[in-house]
Amino acid sequence: MxxxxxxxxxxxxxxxxxxxxxxxxxxxxxxxxxxxxxxxxxxxxxxxxxxxxxxxxxxxxxxxxxxxxxxxxxxxxxxxxxxxxxxxxxxxxxxxxxxxxxxxxxxxxxxxxxxxxxxxxxxxxxxxxxxxxxxxxxxxxxxxxxxxxxxxxxxxxxxxxxxxxxxxxxxxxxxxxxxxDGLCQPGTVNFRIAGADVEALTKKGDGLKRIGKKFNEDYRAGKTGLTCKRQDLPFGRLTPAGQVTYVNYPCEYKIDPTDVDGLTQGEIQCRKYILEFYEYAKKNFSEFENIEISSIAPEIGFRDxxxxxxxxxxxxxxxxxxxxxxxxxxxxxxxxxxxxxxxxxxxxxxxxxxxxxxxxxxxxxxxxxxxxxxxxxxxxxxxxxxxxxxxxxxxxxxxxxxxxxxxxxxxxxxxxxxxxxxxxxxxxxxxxxxxxxxxxxxxxxxxxxx
Ligand SMILES: Cc1cc2nc3c(=O)[nH]c(=O)nc-3n(C[C@H](O)[C@H](O)[C@H](O)COP(=O)(O)OP(=O)(O)OC[C@H]3O[C@@H](n4cnc5c(N)ncnc54)[C@H](O)[C@@H]3O)c2cc1C
Structure with a gap:
């Protein structure tokens, strides 16, 4: 029609x-x-x-x-x-x-x-x-x-x-x-968390790097139980107020970045991954015990x-x-x-x-x-x-x-x-x-x- x-x-x-x-x-x-x-x-x-x-x-x-x-x-x-x-x-x-x-x-x-x-x-x-x-x-x-x-x-x-x-x-x-097969790289909805333990994250070198490395090992060993397929966990800035920016984790795979259905699926699914990750991070990293999700990026981002x-x-x-x-x-x-x-x-x-x-x-x-x-x-x-x-x-x-x-x-x-x-x-x-x-x-x- x-x-x-x-x-x-x-x-x-x-x-x-x-x-x-x-x-x-x-x-x-x-x-x-x-x-x-x-x-x-x-x-x-x-x-x-x-x-x-x-x-x-x-x-x-x-x-x-x-x-x-x-x-x-x-x-x-x-x-x-x-x-x-x-x-x-x-x-x-x-x-x-x-x-x-x-x-x-x-x-x-x-x-x-x-x-x-x-x-x-x-x-x-x-x-x-x-x-x-x-x-x-x-x-x-x-x-x-x-x-x-x-x-x-x-x-x-x-x-x-x-x-x-x-x-x-x-x-x-x-x-x-x-x-x-025409597949693009995944879409990602990055986010920020607030309330991280700054002292613990800074006292022995770069604590965020340490967490990223541990996450990567645990994911590959099948220990995280997370449903998102992304295995890496890069972070952005750490502020004195305990904000961690650019948590580059949630990825939705196999979606078309130019298609409204693909975009809708990506936004909704990535928000689910954010919540899952937040609950996991609070439980598994003492530095993140008191975090909250402080903001979610305005729009899903694509690499290609x-x-x-x-x-x-x-x-x-x-x-x-x-x-x-x-x-x-x-x-x-x-x-x-x-x-x-x-x-x-x-x-x-x-x-x-x-x-x-x-x-x-x-x-x-x-x-x-x-x-x-x-x-x-x-x-x-x-x-x-x-x-x-x-x-x-x-x-x-x-x-x-x-x-x-x-x-x-x-x-x-x-x-x-x-x-x-x-x-x-x-x-x-x-x-x-x-x-x-x-x-x-x-x-x-x-x-x-x-
Ligand atoms: C999660 C993620 C992590 C990344 N990490 C890195 C990194 O660490 N380092 C790095 O260098 N790169 C990184 N990239 C890649 C990088 O962000 C992009 O390749 C780059 O931003 C592309 O620039 P661009 O100007 O071509 O397009 P975009 O950054 O996508 O900008 C396009 C602009 O055009 C606007 N626009 C789109 N369509 C229309 C329209 N029809 N009418 C009017 N306006 C429109 C959009 O709103 C946007 O502002 C990452 C990408 C993602 C998604």
Whole structure:
């Protein structure tokens, strides 16, 4: 059964040079770089705050995997971190020797000003799920608002929705999940607890790390009795008031991140896992005896979903070969982090062997790196659309690397600067001079091959 929607006229709410859809890491990088090109920029975000998964899913740890390596944050991410630190310091974090973590609440406040100061016009509660195409160009995107659908017209559009929603609406081909069966990594609803015993957690080194390790051993030994298949238990900040943030535990497997039924199942099931975990943690860890659940993330978070087909598809082999592309727009360390899509942590997490089909965890152990080509941001088929963030053109394993928050911000920054060049020269993004793009990015603090 299908219905036909009647044709109707809708108002054009705004006309801008560059439109960024999605205000997560990629959207932040894109909007800032686009604004720096001197063009008018609007950012549409379906939620009421910026930050994407960092704030919407409490992923406050961001670049923890760079800690103790020779790699450093660069580009807009480094600017954001430095300015945030100058204003909010360590965000009450008292964990020893820890890398910098954000408070997602302070970050929400920080990001509003960070973007407004750059001249970006922000529009919250603006969910995009349609476009109008004419002559191979998106003429405008449609937002669903309380006042019904409204059109935003732009010369160039950057899809930073994480799920490639704009590209999908425009009919651009995409891939989703692993080749084997299309399964994505699980969805997670992170949460915070309050009332943890700070003294016990700090008196002999990092107590949260100890708990994470013990949990992992007990889970693998079948001792926890928990129904969630997740075996790991990373934590975020510990505050003097006994709050533990970013309890990254509940995972719902085998759901489709773009399907309302999958999303509903994920939200409900993860909340059940949170309650189960809370009861288990109170009983099994004396440091957590008096805890309460203090907050649950506003929305289920995903590590991957649609990957838009672009002019180039970054592969696992490119990363392994440490390819340096002529049109490189970012350098990133060799890292993979793939939570087993079917929940079974088969293999040892290494790239080789059976682990390749499921769980892959290869942290940074040396100076190996790879580059991301500009062509991965250019979807097949339309002249004025770019994509950035976790939905760029890549295979499933490569995505488990480029999904890093700082990588998403780098691809966003490149897309924003490229859209700026295209607007300024009145050409399409595919035809811009990539050397000029690289020069702009270098001037904005992005590290690129010499
Ligand atoms: C539980 C969990 C733990 C993680 N841990 C880490 C980690 O430790 N380190 C790390 O680097 N990465 C981590 N990641 C991965 C990382 O969070 C993502 O890969 C990254 O946030 C992707 O950035 P993005 O900007 O592409 O998309 P997102 O962060 O998903 O942001 C997309 C934004 O677009 C908005 N949006 C979506 N659709 C629409 C629409 N149709 N219209 C308007 N707005 C829309 C969303 O509300 C959101 O604000 C983790 C992810 C999860 C879920």
């Amino acid at each position: 299908k219905y036909t929607i009647k044709e109707k006229q809708i108002d054009i709410k705004k006309e801008v040079d560059i439109l960024v859809v999605g205000g997560g890491p990629a959207g932040i990088g894109a909007a800032i770089a686009a604004a720096r090109s001197g063009n008018s920029v609007m950012l549409l975000e379906k939620r009421g705050f910026l930050g994407g998964n960092i704030t919407g899913s409490y992923v406050e740890t961001c670049n923890h995997f760079l800690h103790g390596t020779n790699f450093k944050a660069n580009g807009v991410y480094a600017e954001m971190e430095n300015k945030y630190k100058a204003q909010f310091g360590r965000s009450h974090d008292i964990r020893e020797n820890s890398p910098h973590r954000f408070s997602s609440e302070y970050l929400k406040i920080f990001l509003d000003e960070f973007l407004i100061k750059e001249g970006v016009e922000i529009s919250f509660h603006s969910f995009v799920n349609d476009v109008i195409i004419d002559e191979n160009r998106i003429q405008c995107v449609i937002i669903q608002s309380k006042k019904g659908p409204l059109a935003i017209k732009a010369k160039n559009i950057i899809d930073c929705t994480g799920d490639g929603d704009v590209a999908y609406s425009a009919g651009i081909p995409f891939e989703q999940g692993r080749d084997l 979903s649609r990957r838009i087909k672009g002019l180039y598809r970054l592969t696992r082999d490119d990363i392994e070969d440490q390819k340096v592309f002529d049109d490189a727009i970012a350098i990133y360390p060799r890292i993979y982090d793939m939570l087993a899509p079917d929940g079974f942590m088969d293999g040892d997490g290494k790239m080789e062997g059976e682990g390749y089909k499921g769980h892959i965890y290869e942290p940074i152990t040396d100076d190996r790196s790879y580059t991301i080509p500009y062509r991965c941001l250019l979807p097949i088929g339309l002249d004025n659309l770019l994509v950035a963030g976790r939905c760029i053109s890549a295979d499933h394993v490569a995505e488990s690397s480029i999904r890093g928050i700082s990588a998403c911000m780098l691809t966003g920054q490149a897309a924003g600067a490229a859209a700026g060049i295209a607007c300024n020269e009145n050409i399409i993004p595919k035809d811009i001079d990539v050397k000029a793009l690289q020069t702009i990015l270098k001037n904005q603090g992005v590290e690129l091959p010499a």
